[in-house]
Amino acid sequence: MQFIESLDILRQLRQQWRQGNLRVAFVPTMGNLHDGHIELVKQAKARADKVVVSIFVNPMQFGANEDLDAYPRTLDADRARLEAEGVDALFFPAVSDIYPHGLGEQTFVEVPGISDLLCGASRPGHFRGVATIVCKLFNMVQPDVACFGEKDYQQLQVIRTMVADLSMPIEIVGIATKRQQDGLAMSSRNGYLSNEQRTTATTIYATMQTMRDAIVAGQQSLRDIEKTGQAQLIGAGLTPDYVTIANGRTLKPAQSDDVKLVILVAAYMGKTRLIDNMQITLHQA
Ligand SMILES: Nc1ncnc2c1ncn2[C@@H]1O[C@H](COP(=O)(O)OP(=O)(O)OP(=O)(O)O)[C@@H](O)[C@H]1O
Numbered sequence: 001m002q003f004i005e006s007l008d009i010l011r012q013l014r015q016q017w018r019q020g021n022l023r024v025a026f027v028p029t030m031g032n033l034h035d036g037h038i039e040l041v042k043q044a045k046a047r048a049d050k051v052v053v054s055i056f057v058n059p060m061q062f063g064a065n066e067d068l069d070a071y072p073r074t075l076d077a078d079r080a081r082l083e084a085e086g087v088d089a090l091f092f093p094a095v096s097d098i099y100p101h102g103l104g105e106q107t108f109v110e111v112p113g114i115s116d117l118l119c120g121a122s123r124p125g126h127f128r129g130v131a132t133i134v135c136k137l138f139n140m141v142q143p144d145v146a147c148f149g150e151k152d153y154q155q156l157q158v159i160r161t162m163v164a165d166l167s168m169p170i171e172i173v174g175i176a177t178k179r180q181q182d183g184l185a186m187s188s189r190n191g192y193l194s195n196e197q198r199t200t201a202t203t204i205y206a207t208m209q210t211m212r213d214a215i216v217a218g219q220q221s222l223r224d225i226e227k228t229g230q231a232q233l234i235g236a237g238l239t240p241d242y243v244t245i246a247n248g249r250t251l252k253p254a255q256s257d258d259v260k261l262v263i264l265v266a267a268y269m270g271k272t273r274l275i276d277n278m279q280i281t282l283h284q285a
């Protein structure tokens with residue numbers, strides 16, 4: 001595996017691969033890799049001749065009071081895992097190379113509408129930061145295909161919209177959420193949890209299962225099911241940010257005739273903000 005810190009070297013490698021007519025898959029990450037990331041890598045390998053993974057903790061997508069400094073940085077372990085998976089190149093750029101003029105003078109990409117809902121409402125500017133860095137990384141790596149986790153469902157929709165709106169010739173693949181045995185979605189931020197908080201956090205998945213069963217049963221309104229979900233989380237000791245049953249494409253509150261739905265949850269366990277979701281396709285009568 002090539003370890004690449006410089007954009008020039010990345011471009012040279014990309015040029016070689018282009019001359020060899022090789023298909024390139026890309027997995028952008030913020031590092032501290034777990035089995036969810038590795039699943040993305042495996043799926044990327046299955047779709048291309050060469051796989052590039054990036055590790056970049058992107059300051060533009062963190063709010064002023066968020067965990068940019070505390071975010072776990074575990075390069076040596078990440079590098080060993082990617083090497084073992086047969087990744088071809090790990091791109092590890094410096095913040096000063098990505099944003100040489102600082103964040104204040106950086107051109108940005110804004111995906112309107114969907115970026116302002118849910119996580120975008122709670123984390124103003126977050127999806128502008130995500131769209132901007134993903135656009136920049138796409139321009140650097142120039143992949144044919146890129147893999148993103150469905151765990152970050154709204155992020156995936158933002159990226160799909162950006163790629164369509166800006167006519168980027170890149171196939172975007174969403175990969176199912178990898179979970180711990182007890183249902184908790186794998187996430188780097190799970191590492192912030194104490195043992196007790198880690199146990200309580202499983203309520204997020206249990207709540208979504210209860211909500212899914214209620215939606216399928218069709219006896220209660222969607223808004224009532226959301227309220228019951230909120231209460232279940234609060235009862236367990238979590239602090240919900242949002243609990244929403246949304247249209248799977250627009251992420252606006254689902255209506256009774258929607259067929260593709262998604263339950264979206266963001267909740268604080270102590271100071272740690274966790275997100276998860278569950279997709280549901282209703283069979284029309
Ligand atoms: N459990 C998971 N299953 C599948 N994909 C995942 C999972 N967790 C993260 N990903 C995907 O990995 C990519 C990189 O995500 P990131 O590095 O932010 O990891 P993370 O564990 O989601 O971290 P965070 O705690 O910041 O949310 C994203 O496309 C994300 O959706």
Ligand SMILES: CC(C)(CO)[C@@H](O)C(=O)[O-]
Nearest residue numbers: 028029030058130133152
């Ligand atoms: C896509 C991403 C790597 C952009 O920084 C990040 O938001 C993430 O890890 O999900």
Ligand code: BAL
Nearest residue numbers: 030061062126152155
């Ligand atoms: N995986 C989402 C990245 C973030 O929370 O900033």
